[in-house]
Amino acid sequence: MSKNKLKIAFYWAASCGGCEIAVLDINEKILDVVQIADVVFWPVALDIKYKDVEAMADKYIDITFFNGSIRNSEQEHMAKLLRQKSKTLVAFGSCAHQGSVPGLANLNDKKEIFEQVYVKDKSNVNPEHAMPKTQTQVKEGTLRIPEFYDTVKTLAQTVDVDYYLPGCPPPVKLIAGAVDAIASGKLPPKGSVLAPLKAVCDECPRKRENKKIDKLYRVYEKTPEPEKCLLEQGIICMGLATRSGCGAQCLNVDMPCTGCGGPAPNVPEQGAAMISALASILGYEGEPGKTKYTEKEIEELLSQVKDTVGTFYMYSLPASILRRKVIKK
Amino acid sequence: MKELVIDPITRLEGHGNVSIFLNDNGEVENAYLKVPELRGFEKFCIGRKAELMPQLTTRICGVCPVAHHFAAVKALDVAFHVEPTSAAKKLRELMYSAYYIYDHTLHFYYLGGPDFIVGPDAPPEKRNILGVIEKVGMPIAKEVIKHRAFGQKITEIIGGKATHPVCGLPGGISKPLSEENRQQIETQLPVLTLLSLRSKSSMTLCLATPNTLS
Numbered sequence: 001m002s003k004n005k006l007k008i009a010f011y012w013a014a015s016c017g018g019c020e021i022a023v024l025d026i027n028e029k030i031l032d033v034v035q036i037a038d039v040v041f042w043p044v045a046l047d048i049k050y051k052d053v054e055a056m057a058d059k060y061i062d063i064t065f066f067n068g069s070i071r072n073s074e075q076e077h078m079a080k081l082l083r084q085k086s087k088t089l090v091a092f093g094s095c096a097h098q099g100s101v102p103g104l105a106n107l108n109d110k111k112e113i114f115e116q117v118y119v120k121d122k123s124n125v126n127p128e129h130a131m132p133k134t135q136t137q138v139k140e141g142t143l144r145i146p147e148f149y150d151t152v153k154t155l156a157q158t159v160d161v162d163y164y165l166p167g168c169p170p171p172v173k174l175i176a177g178a179v180d181a182i183a184s185g186k187l188p189p190k191g192s193v194l195a196p197l198k199a200v201c202d203e204c205p206r207k208r209e210n211k212k213i214d215k216l217y218r219v220y221e222k223t224p225e226p227e228k229c230l231l232e233q234g235i236i237c238m239g240l241a242t243r244s245g246c247g248a249q250c251l252n253v254d255m256p257c258t259g260c261g262g263p264a265p266n267v268p269e270q271g272a273a274m275i276s277a278l279a280s281i282l283g284y285e286g287e288p289g290k291t292k293y294t295e296k297e298i299e300e301l302l303s304q305v306k307d308t309v310g311t312f313y314m315y316s317l318p319a320s321i322l323r324r325k326v327i328k329k
Numbered sequence: 330m331k332e333l334v335i336d337p338i339t340r341l342e343g344h345g346n347v348s349i350f351l352n353d354n355g356e357v358e359n360a361y362l363k364v365p366e367l368r369g370f371e372k373f374c375i376g377r378k379a380e381l382m383p384q385l386t387t388r389i390c391g392v393c394p395v396a397h398h399f400a401a402v403k404a405l406d407v408a409f410h411v412e413p414t415s416a417a418k419k420l421r422e423l424m425y426s427a428y429y430i431y432d433h434t435l436h437f438y439y440l441g442g443p444d445f446i447v448g449p450d451a452p453p454e455k456r457n458i459l460g461v462i463e464k465v466g467m468p469i470a471k472e473v474i475k476h477r478a479f480g481q482k483i484t485e486i487i488g489g490k491a492t493h494p495v496c497g498l499p500g501g502i503s504k505p506l507s508e509e510n511r512q513q514i515e516t517q518l519p520v521l522t523l524l525s526l527r528s529k530s531s532m533t534l535c536l537a538t539p540n541t542l543s
Contacts, residue, residue, distance in 0.1 A: 014368055017342035018391020018492040024439070025491065027478045028471065034459065043339045045439060047453040050336050074344075074365050101388040104373040113369040121371050132367075140330050140350035140358055146365045169391065169492050220380050220409070220498050246490075253489035253496050253504045258384060260493075310377040314385075 006062045006182070009041035009053075010092075011082055013068030013075035014102045014152065019093040020044040020067075022169035026176050036183050050078075056085050063182060065092040065165075069099045069318065070153040074146035083159040088187075090178070094168035096155040098262045099318025101168070106317050106324035107309060109150045150327060152318045164193045168260035168315060171246045193243065199264035200239035200257045204248040208232060212283045216304040219255065230256045231281070236311060241267055241274040260315050271312035271320055278305075330358060340440045340457070342392040379408060383497035392435065394493050395428035395484060402497035411500035420502050424487040424494070431480025438473045479517050486510045
């Protein structure tokens with residue numbers, strides 16, 4: 001292990017492994033990375049164990065790329081451990097950044113999730129309603145698993161974070177850019193999101209005409225016209241409120257942005273920003289001058305939005321001002 | 330009783346650890362696999378829009394998102410009582426085949442392969458893709474990277490994103506394949522022949538390594 005090489009680590013908490021694949025998707029560039037850096041921890045690829053990380057001196061690792069949200073006590077422990085062992089900590093991908101899809105579990109609490117997973121699901125045979133416990137006594141000794149929390153947290157809600165790489169997974173271009181910035185020592189100020197200062201709409205080739213819409217369509221209800229903004233065709237697209245860097249990839253296959261890049265620059269609350277944008281264009285097209293609506297008309301327009309939280313907060317519920325559904329005690 | 334702990338288990342997608350208990354004679358008395366991971370898709374997918382399932386369920390596993398994507402898409406076909414068009418079936422099959430190329434390459438060289446190619450007796454720091462590259466050499470490593478990328482590229486063309494594609498809809502997919510994209514895929518096809526040759530040489534390597542068959 002060379003003294004001059006950077007020491008980097010990758011870790012996954014409550015995640016899917018897609019972020020690890022995104023790292024491999026930089027393709028031949030990975031060979032450059034191993035020229036400038038030694039990977040000292042990466043469970044998906046290397047046989048290095050937790051005890052090896054525990055044994056490292058504080059700040060031994062130059063940069064840790066941490067993906068996944070914080071769902072249980074092991075993930076919280078690993079976030080704290082890797083913070084302690086790393087000079088720079090990057091929240092890598094939507095889960096660490098905003099909570100992402102696993103964060104939708106904040107619509108439920110631990111009890112409701114366990115009931116569904118271990119009792120109600122059809123694939124279960126569990127007449128005794130056995131549930132996971134942090135400690136289980138077996139004749140050979142005690143088995144331990146982490147404590148499952150009620151609430152999913154982002155990495156920054158758990159430990160101090162230096163940089164954020166948005167996306168689910170982060171676009172290859174952004175990863176490659178981050179690698180170059182690290183290699184040349186030209187990282188932006190702490191707290192920066194390592195993505196262009198634009199919204200997805202700015203990268204989208206479709207044209208906006210500032211049209212009002214009076215009807216919303218679900219993606220299977222309409223074949224969108226080519227070249228026209230999806231939102232202005234009544235298909236909810238999160239592009240306005242979402243950070244770019246992806247090249248509007250979903251739009252390339254005629255599907256709307258669902259918001260994985262997190263909030264656009266200067267948007268503190270992605271879901272609220274999108275709801276606000278939608279509210280400003282949703283109206284009766286035949287009545288362009290109409291500014292006042294009755295309660296009934298508003299209700300009629302808004303009732304077209306199905307599953308508000310899942311639509312506007314698919315990737316950002318834990319990081320949002322809503323954060324979670326209130327737990328009924 | 331002595332407990333040996335392997336924590337975490339590595340080179341696969343997912344979280345787990347193993348406790349092996351040894352008796353006083355040093356023999357294995359029992360072993361336990363523990364899975365310290367749950368995200369609760371079973372619960373939080375309830376109440377979401379049906380058409381979002383192909384995108385939500387990909388997040389079960391980002392190493393095999395295409396499998397989850399199409400499983401959900403097929404469920405939508407049934408739920409909406411629609412038969413996909415012939416073109417949609419072919420494009421779905423093309424994307425799934427591309428996913429095979431990428432996923433099998435990943436599994437063989439990056440995840441499971443190191444146990445066979447550098448062997449189970451190699452030191453832990455060599456039992457990984459970097460050890461594989463060292464053993465098979467840079468020309469083969471570059472071929473491996475190229476072929477994995479080819480599979481990912483096709484998924485990206487049809488699915489929008491290679492990891493967590495978005496194209497699946499009940500009864501079809503979101504966009505036809507353009508002539509330009511069709512040609513782009515076709516021009517890269519000859520490399521597939523190389524893939525099978527390289528796989529053969531890897532198998533030879535694997536078979537020539539002691540202990541892999543015992």
